[in-house]
Amino acid sequence: MKLNIEGLLVYFPYDYIYPEQYSYMLELKRTLDAKGHGVLEMPSGTGKTISLLSLIIAYQRAFPLEVTKLIYCSRTVPEIEKVIEELRKLMEFYSKETGESNNFLALALSSRKNLCIHPEILHANIVVYSYHYLLDPKIADLVSKELAKKSVVVFDEAHNIDNVCIDSMSVNITRRTLDRCQNNVDTLQNTIHKIKETDAAKLREEYRRLVEGLKEANVARETDIYLANPVLPDEILQEAVPGTIRTAEHFVGFLRRFLEYLKSRLRVQHVVQESAPQFLKDIFDKVCIDRKPLRFCAERLQSLLRTLEIADIADFSAVTLISNFATLVSTYSQGFTIIIEPFEDRTPTIANPVLHFSCMDPSIAIKPVFQRFQSVIITSGTLSPLDIYPRILDFRPVTMASFTMTLARTCLCPLIVGRGNDQVALSSKFETREDFAVIRNYGNLLLEMSAIVPDGIVAFFTSYVYMENIVASWYEQGILENIQRNKLIFIETQDAAETSMALEKYQEACENGRGAILLSVARGKVSEGIDFVHHFGRAVIMFGVPYVYTQSRILKARLEYLRDQFQIRENDFLTFDAMRHAAQCVGRAIRGKTDYGLMIFADKRYARADKRGKLPRWIQEHINDGSLNLTVDEAVQLAKHFLRQMAQPFRQEDQLGLSLLTLEQLQSEEMLQKITQIAHQT
C-alpha cells in the first residue's frame, strides 16, 4: 500500500498495516524533519524494521539533498541478513509499483563475507552492518570515517548499545599479551634493522612526514570529511609527533621501556585500582615516560607498520593493543579506570595477573556518531525506561517514544510467580540461592509447566553457575527425570558449538511434536540472538532476576562513575540492567501478533513496582493485580486457561480494524485519533 505520512508518500510493501507501524513512521518522520536524534521503543514482531526502511527510503527519495544515506546497524549476522531480505522485498515493491528499476544501491557488510571495498560504501544509498563498524574506533577508522554527514544512522536492537560502546574502548592486558608484545617488538627491531641496510630512504621519508605531523588528518576532520576517531583526540592532530619517538629506533626503544613498565605493574600481590592520571604520574616517576609521546603511540605505530610494509597486521595485534592502550590512557583523564588483579577471585592460588583498562563512560565511543550524523535513531523492542539511554549516552533526543502493541487478542500472558505451593518465597537473591526449598519449588514450576505447555519451553537462569547448580540439584532430587516424561531437556553450555547443536535438536523436538525444554542463561548468546517463534517457545520462564555479577571491581567502578557523573543511583542502574535483560529473555517468545506465549517471571521481586515499572510498556500493561505474586498452582491454572484460549483459531478478520488495518480503515478520522495514543511520549 501507499501511505501518506504527513505529506510524505511512503511505499509500504504489504496489503495491511499495524496501527503502531503507522504511528512509528510518524514519529520517525518528525525526527528526520527536525534533523535530530530519536529513541523509539516498539515491541518485536510488530514490523519495526520494515517501517524504518519504508519511511527512511521514502524520505531519501523525496528529499535527496536532506538525507543522502541510511546507515543501518544491527547486532547479529542473522539480524543483518533479515534487514537485507526486508530491503529486497521493499525494493521489489518499489519497482512493481513505480515500474522503474530502482537505482538504489544497498550494501551489507560483514567480516566473514562480502568484505566491502571501501569506496563502494561512499556511493551506497543504504549501508547495513554491525555496530562495531561504527562504534569500534579500530574498525570505524577503516570503514566508516568518510560517511556523509547527512546520513541517518539507525541502531536496531540497541538495548545493549552502552555495553558495545564500553567494550570497544576497553583493554585487558595479561602476561601472555606482554609476551607476545615482546616478540612483536623484537620483530619490529629486526625489520627496521634490515630496512636500514637496504632502504634507508624510506625511514627518512617517514621521519619527514612525522615532522609535518598529523596535519592531514586534522584538515580532513575540520573540513568535515571524516568521522572523528575517539582514539585520536583533536589536540594531537595539530601537533607534530614528539621527537622522542620520531625515529623508528627511538620508537621501538620507547615501546620496550613501556613494556617493561607494564610487566613490572603486573607483578603485584594485591589488587590495585587507580585513575588514568595516577597511572601517568606513576609511569613518569618510574620510567620517565611523558604523557605526550604516549598519546601519539597508536598513530606512531600505524605509521611504522605502514612504512615497514607489514602485510599481516594481525600478527602485531599485541603491540597494537599496547599502543592503543597507551594513547587511550594518556588521552582521557576521565571515564576510565585501571584495575590490576593478581589472580581471579575464585582461584586465589593461581597467579594470573590482568590489567583491566576499563571504559566506564559509553558516551565516549558514541560521541563522534552523535556529533557527526544529523539523525541517529536508537530503537529496540526493549528500551525501558527510555530516559536512561540519553543520560548514559549523553545526547539530546528530539523524540522519545514507546509504542504499545495493539492486539485483537491478548497473546502474551505475563505471570509473576512469587511463591511455591508450600508458600516458600521464590527468589534468586543471594541469601536464598542455595536454599533447597527454593530450588525444589523452581523445579516444581518447570515440571508443572512441562505438563501443560505444548511444544517448546525456554527457561532462563541468572548465570551459568546458578544454572549448573540448579540442574545438578534437580538431577539429584529426581525432578529432571520427571520432566523428561513430558519433554526432552536441552541445556545451554559455555561452548557455542555444543549449544548450537542443542538448539537445533531442541527445535527438531518442538517440530516433531515431542516437545522440549531449553535451559538457558540470561545475558548468554541464546538470550541475545535466538528467537523462539510460535511453537519453538510457548512459554518462557525467567528464574530469578538477572542481576549482573556485582562483585566485579570493574562493575563497581562503573557504578560509582554513573553515580558521580550522571547522578544515576547504583540500584537504579542495576535494576534497569537486570530488567532489560529479563525483558529480552521473555520477549524472545513473542514475535508477532499471531504468535502467543506465556511469560513467567519466577521471583517475588518482580511484583515490586520498581522492578515491574522498568519493563517495557507493551509487557507491563498486561500485568494486572491478578498476576502478581502467584503460587505455582495458581500460575498453572492461569496458564491453562490462557493456552486454551490461544489455541482457538485466529484469523485475519479477527484482527482487521483493531490491530490490523486496511488503507481505508487507516484513513478514517476515528482511527487516526486512536493511533495518536499508541505512541507514548516521555
Add this chain to the structure above:
Amino acid sequence: MASLSEEVLLVVKKVRQRKQDGTLYLMAERIAWGPEGKDRFTVSHLYADIRCQKISPDGKAKVQLQLVLHTGESTTFHFANESSALKDREAAKELLQQLLPKFKKKANKELEEKNRMLQEDPVLFQLYKDLVVSQVISAEEFWANRLGGVNNTDPTLFNNKQEVGISGAFLADIRPQTDGCNGLRYNLTADIIESIFRTYPAVKQKYSENVPHNLTEKEFWTRFFQSHYFHRDRINTGTQDIFSECAKQDEKGLKSLVVQGVKNPLVDLLSLEDKTLDEGYGVSTTQPSTSNANRTVKESSNYAIIKRFNHHSAMVLAAGSRKGETPADQASETSSTDGNSRDSDFFQPPVKKVKLQEAIEYEDLQRENRPKTVALNLKKSDRYAHGPVPLQSQQYTTSQDIINSVNYIRHEMANYKPNLTQVVSSTAASSAIVALSPGGVLMQAGAQQAINQMVPSEVQGELKHLYVAAGELLRHFWSCFPVNTPFLEEKVIKMKSNLERFQMTKLCPFQDKIQRQYLSTNVSLQVSFSLVCVLSVVKNGVR
C-alpha cells in the same frame, strides 16, 4: 515322538503342565512337553510361533515359565523339581532367550502382515471371506495388488504402524528398589532394554560382544548399573570397566555431532556475531569464567551432567526418527550439500534463504491466500476453557421466571373466552386428528422410505457385502485395461471367469432368495440387476 533327525538341546524333567507331571524338551526348532510315561508330546510349539516368554517373580512359591504365542494363547510350565526348580527354569529361560530372536526373524513376515491387515480392516476381512474363502478368486490374486500397495489410495492404512518413539525418561523408569539386604534391584523390561539399545548403540554393541560369551545377561546389566556410565558423573570411569569405552564412544559421537555443525544458520551461535572484539579488548568477564582448566570437581561433574542431558536428549530424538525417515534425512543432507558448503562465500544456501524468508514474514500483513478452513465456533469459550460447569443463570430460566410464566398462563386461561362463531365442527376436528395420527392420511410420507425397515438387516448387510465384493472384482478386472501384454490378456480372461463364477455362486442365489422372499419390493433387486448388466457388458467387451 520327535523325528529322529531333530536335535534335542535341553531336557528338563519334573515339569508340570496343567497339573500333570512331565518332561520339557527344547529342540532346534520347537519346544515340546510330554506327560510322564507317555510316548508323545501333548504340547509342542514352534519357536517361530512364540511371541515371548514370561517368568514368575523370584520370590514366588511356584517357579513358572509362560510362553505367549502369536495367536494370543499361552502355555505355562511349572518347574517342580524341589532342589533345582529355579536352576532348571533359568536354564530353559536362557536358552529360549537365545533361540527366540533367531526364529522371530524367520517367522513369515508376509503372513503376519496379511494377518494384521485383515484384523485391522473389517471390510477387507469380509471381502476376503466373500472372495477367497468362497473360492471366487484365489488368495494370491486377492493379495496381488494389496501388499504391493500399487493401487492403495491410502497408503498409511496399509503401511506399518507409526514407529513408537522412546520415552525421554526411560532411564527414570528403572526405579531401583532396595532388596532388603544392602543391595539394589533394578527392574528391567524388554521395552527398557530395547530403549537402552536404541538410544545408546554403544551399549548394544557391548552387549553383543560380551553376552553370553563373557558375561551372562544378568551380569551384564548388573555391571551396567554399577558403572559410572549409568551414574551421573561420567568423569571417573575406571579403565577396567567395560562401559568406559561406551562413555568414550558417546563422547566421540557428541563431538562429531557438534563438529558437523547445524543446518539452520539462524541457530548457529558461532556465526551469530559479525565482528567479535579482538583479543584483549572489551570488558572481560563480568561473570566468573569457568574455563576447563580451573574447574573444581563439583563444577566439572555438574558440567558432565549437563552434557549428558544434551547427549541423552539428542540420542532419544535420533532414535525416534531413525527409522522410516531416512528419505527425509537424505533430502536434507543433499540440500545442505548441493546448497553448498558453509564456507562458500557466493551462494546463499537455500536452507538459509528459506529460514530468512520465514523469519521476516508477517502472515497477517499479507492478504490471505490459504484455503479457507472452518473454525470451531464456540459460543462460550469460557465453558470450553473450564469444562462443564454448573447451571449458568443467563442460559436457563430462573425459578422466578418459571413462576412468573405459570402465573401468566394461569391468568390467560382464566380470562379465556372462546370465540364461538369461528370454531370448527366436531366431525371435522376429529377427522383432522385421525389424519394426523400415525397411519393417517397425512402421515403416509414415511412409507416410501421404509425399505430399510422392510428388509431385515442381514439381507441389507449381505447386499452390501456383495456390492463391495463385486466392486473389488471389477477393480481387478478393469485394472487389466488396456490389455497390451499377454500376461494381462490372461488375467482378463481369468477375471472374466471369476466374475462369472461370482455371478453364479453369489449373485444369482441372492437374487433368487430376494425374489422368493420379497416379491413385492423390487428396489433391492435393482442393485443386483445392475451388477448383472455390468457383467454382461464386460463379457461383450471381452469378446
